[in-house]
Amino acid sequence: MKTQSEEQATLSRGDFMRSLGMSSAALMAFYCMGTMTSCKSSDPVVTPTVPTPNPGTGVTGTTTGAALDFTLDLTNSDLSTLKTEGNSKTIGDVFVVRVKGGSYVALQKLCTHAQLEGLSYRLANDDIKCSNHGSEFKTDGSVNKGPATIALKKYTTVLSTDGNKLQVKA
Numbered sequence: 729m730k731t732q733s734e735e736q737a738t739l740s741r742g743d744f745m746r747s748l749g750m751s752s753a754a755l756m757a758f759y760c761m762g763t764m765t766s767c768k769s770s771d772p773v774v775t776p777t778v779p780t781p782n783p784g785t786g787v788t789g790t791t792t793g794a795a796l797d798f799t800l801d802l803t804n805s806d807l808s809t810l811k812t813e814g815n816s817k818t819i820g821d822v823f824v825v826r827v828k829g830g831s832y833v834a835l836q837k838l839c840t841h842a843q844l845e846g847l848s849y850r851l852a853n854d855d856i857k858c859s860n861h862g863s864e865f866k867t868d869g870s871v872n873k874g875p876a877t878i879a880l881k882k883y884t885t886v887l888s889t890d891g892n893k894l895q896v897k898a
């Protein structure tokens with residue numbers, strides 16, 4: 729099955745113009761106007777495509793920056809591990825965890841000590857540890873143990889009533 733972008737890439741110029749509601753006569757006039765070079769309706773048309781963030785991975789929306797706001801489809805095979813307590817995944821700028829008790833926590837993925845990736849959730853301790861220099865954080869992002877001194881930014885999470893969609897927003 730073709731993706732939407734593949735279909736757009738194979739759309740002929742004629743198909744594209746017809747999709748705009750132009751008649752055949754108008755199409756021919758349009759083709760030949762000015763250049764008088766090519767009147768073949770099979771010429772490919774390059775149409776700009778609107779990128780879908782991480783197509784096929786169950787992630788939609790903006791996953792980085794100040795306007796971060798995205799939704800995870802937890803039924804997608806790339807994300808379904810997040811249905812299990814203790815599992816985590818990094819999506820864009822965010823470290824997403826299903827913590828002990830079943831709620832979801834979303835924190836900045838970079839440790840505040842040296843702005844490095846390396847966070848992991850420890851189910852037994854219900855906390856987050858950075859593998860780089862050993863800083864530990866509570867699941868609300870606050871520092872439990874240094875060398876980090878600044879809390880991790882925490883994002884808002886909203887789980888759908890059926891438990892299949894998780895929204896994360898700044």
Ligand code: FES
Nearest residue numbers: 839841842858861
């Ligand atoms: S970067 Fe995390 S403890 Fe240093």
